[in-house]
Amino acid sequence: MPLSNQQLADIFNDIADRLDIQGELxxxxxxxxxxxxxxxxxxxxxxxxxxxGVLEQVPGVGKEIAAKIDELMRTGRLEFYERLRRxxxxxxxxxxxxxxxxxxxVKEFWEKLGITSIDELEAAARAGKLRDLPRMGEKAxxxxxxxxxxxxxxxxxxxxxxxxxxxxxxxxxxxxxxPGVHKAEYAGSLRRGKETIGDVDxxxxxxxxxxxxxxxxxxxxxxxxxxxxxxxSSARLENGLQVDxxxxxxxxxxxxxxxxxxxxxxxIKVRELAQKKGxxxxxxxVSKLGGKDSADGGETFEDEPTLYARLGMAYIPPELREDRGxxxxxxxxxxxxxxxxxxxALSDLRGDLQMHTTWSDGATDVMSMARAAIALGYxxxxxxDHTAGLGVVxxxxxERIAEQRKEIDRVNAxxxxxxxxxxxxxxxxxxxxxxxxLDLPDEVLSQLDLVQASVHTALTQPxxxxxxxxxxxxxxxxxxxxxxxxGRLLNEREGADYDWEALFRAALEYRVxxxxxxxxxxxxxxxxxxxxxxxxxxxxSISTDAHAPDGLNNMILGVLVARxxxxxxxxxxxxxPLTKLLKWANKTRA
DNA sequence: GCCGTTTTCGGCCCGACTGTTTTCAGTCG
Numbered sequence: 001m002p003l004s005n006q007q008l009a010d011i012f013n014d015i016a017d018r019l020d021i022q023g024e025l026x027x028x029x030x031x032x033x034x035x036x037x038x039x040x041x042x043x044x045x046x047x048x049x050x051x052x053g054v055l056e057q058v059p060g061v062g063k064e065i066a067a068k069i070d071e072l073m074r075t076g077r078l079e080f081y082e083r084l085r086r087x088x089x090x091x092x093x094x095x096x097x098x099x100x101x102x103x104x105x106v107k108e109f110w111e112k113l114g115i116t117s118i119d120e121l122e123a124a125a126r127a128g129k130l131r132d133l134p135r136m137g138e139k140a141x142x143x144x145x146x147x148x149x150x151x152x153x154x155x156x157x158x159x160x161x162x163x164x165x166x167x168x169x170x171x172x173x174x175x176x177x178x179p180g181v182h183k184a185e186y187a188g189s190l191r192r193g194k195e196t197i198g199d200v201d202x203x204x205x206x207x208x209x210x211x212x213x214x215x216x217x218x219x220x221x222x223x224x225x226x227x228x229x230x231x232x233s234s235a236r237l238e239n240g241l242q243v244d245x246x247x248x249x250x251x252x253x254x255x256x257x258x259x260x261x262x263x264x265x266x267x268i269k270v271r272e273l274a275q276k277k278g279x280x281x282x283x284x285x286v287s288k289l290g291g292k293d294s295a296d297g298g299e300t301f302e303d304e305p306t307l308y309a310r311l312g313m314a315y316i317p318p319e320l321r322e323d324r325g326x327x328x329x330x331x332x333x334x335x336x337x338x339x340x341x342x343x344x345a346l347s348d349l350r351g352d353l354q355m356h357t358t359w360s361d362g363a364t365d366v367m368s369m370a371r372a373a374i375a376l377g378y379x380x381x382x383x384x385d386h387t388a389g390l391g392v393v394x395x396x397x398x399e400r401i402a403e404q405r406k407e408i409d410r411v412n413a414x415x416x417x418x419x420x421x422x423x424x425x426x427x428x429x430x431x432x433x434x435x436x437x438l439d440l441p442d443e444v445l446s447q448l449d450l451v452q453a454s455v456h457t458a459l460t461q462p463x464x465x466x467x468x469x470x471x472x473x474x475x476x477x478x479x480x481x482x483x484x485x486x487g488r489l490l491n492e493r494e495g496a497d498y499d500w501e502a503l504f505r506a507a508l509e510y511r512v513x514x515x516x517x518x519x520x521x522x523x524x525x526x527x528x529x530x531x532x533x534x535x536x537x538x539x540x541s542i543s544t545d546a547h548a549p550d551g552l553n554n555m556i557l558g559v560l561v562a563r564x565x566x567x568x569x570x571x572x573x574x575x576x577p578l579t580k581l582l583k584w585a586n587k588t589r590a
Numbered sequence: 591g592c593c594g595t596t597t598t599c600g601g602c603c604c605g606a607c608t609g610t611t612t613t614c615a616g617t618c619g
Contacts, residue, residue, distance in 0.1 A: 029591090
């Protein structure tokens with residue numbers, strides 16, 4: 001049974017945690033963490049690379065780790081890991097997740113006080129037993145208790161992109177109003193468009209940090225101030241989201257924004273690169289290596305492109321900064337250029353290809369959705385109400401599809417009369433049944449402009465079965481798009497266990513587009529899978545799955561996923577003009 | 591444990607904040 005990339009990454013992260021607690025060399029620990037990250041970034045299943053004997057192609061995989069992966073793949077076990085788990089018990093490792101508790105403290109708690117679980121840690125802190133340890137005191141105890149408390153409140157440590165974005169925008173807008181503020185932006189994983197956000201990093205350019213901090217700490221919704229320094233403050237909001245604000249001088253905006261945007265792996269790579277050029281880079285400046293260390297001595301940068309250029313690199317859009325090959329590409333292109341200059345943007349999209357109306361479980365009628373889409377500047381939309389096979393909703397039957405066509409015709413006629421250049425297309429989100437058949441007959445499907453097929457049920461079918469099922473659905477010549485392919489729900493439910501390589505090859509062969517669903521809870525396909533699909537030549541669609549007019553505004557979330565997937569407009573079918581889209585839809589399949 | 595158009599050994603990104611400290615270790619990002 002081959003392990004998934006996620007499973008492998010989890011194991012290596014766990015190894016890193018336990019070695020860290022044992023006091024192992026930090027660089028060895030980092031090697032395991034880095035390899036875990038690189039495995040999650042890998043476009044292909046590590047199991048495939050293992051079969052081909054090319055494991056060491058994965059960055060960070062050397063002889064030792066390759067041997068460990070091999071043992072895991074062959075036997076499903078890893079003796080080294082089993083031993084480590086015996087040496088450092090699960091409860092001890094779990095303590096690392098408590099905020100303000102790191103490997104050194106876990107080791108102390110465990111070895112000196114015999115604490116082997118978070119519950120025991122909490123009891124010891126309450127009893128005042130931690131304060132006798134070196135560099136620990138009453139305040140440290142309180143912080144640990146607060147950390148355990150906040151951990152209990154939150155089911156997961158990460159907040160969905162779609163939830164964090166509006167909050168960050170609101171705070172940034174407030175900080176921009178503060179007198180003396182030149183610029184304010186959110187940075188970090190949010191600026192990179194990552195699907196979930198650990199915390200919100202906001203960076204502000206202002207010569208006087210004090211009023212900025214005051215305004216920030218007075219924001220509504222702050223539950224707890226975690227740190228309040230001169231130039232850096234942190235707070236936890238009532239919904240559990242942590243927000244960090246950092247104030248810098250305007251002349252260092254470029255280096256600071258780059259630094260706080262990350263990712264960590266990207267920054268490490270850029271800084272190693274700087275070192276090779278005899279330079280050192282921090283959030284304030286680029287300086288000569290070994291020279292006098294201070295912001296005054298170095299060169300400062302007011303924007304990111306000049307900074308990247310100084311390091312001999314092309315500019316790298318934030319969404320690509322994950323150490324997934326972008327640094328190498330930027331070096332190859334050189335200063336003054338841009339990595340992936342034609343990366344897809346929100347403005348490239350001409351339509352939205354998945355939305356629901358009152359014909360099934362949507363909130364409004366066809367015209368309301370059309371008007372909202374027109375206001376967004378689109379040229380077309382595809383109405384994709386659910387079919388009757390998904391029992392829970394007022395699904396479409398062949399008869400109701402015919403009725404809905406009349407309404408769509410009326411809407412198009414009305415818009416034409418108003419002189420609006422816009423087209424409402426009729427589609428459907430057809431159910432893929434457990435055996436891969438569809439719940440509408442072909443003669444009905446053939447009357448629709450575009451057909452989306454989605455798997456909603458039996459997502460836990462074994463890999464072979466569910467893969468064959470989706471492929472069978474795609475083989476239907478009337479199917480154009482596979483909707484939210486994995487079926488995952490962020491922070492709630494894992495997606496189906498597909499053989500993605502097989503699925504993508506089938507999509508390519510049967511010329512079916514794969515959706516990047518922009519619903520805040522889905523973002524499905526994810527960035528890594530979408531990148532692999534696009535790399536293989538698959539077509540994609542980016543759609544909101546809106547159930548009300550406001551839902552159409554979620555498109556940016558799907559675009560961010562697509563940008564992280566290195567996607568360009570030519571492979572996104574709803575970035576095409578209507579005529580091209582319809583021509584593609586009418587393809588005859590051999 | 592990984593990695594190498596300066597090295598197969600000796601490096602490995604960089605700094606803010608906090609709390610417990612008379613100079614810094616631990617944690618975090």
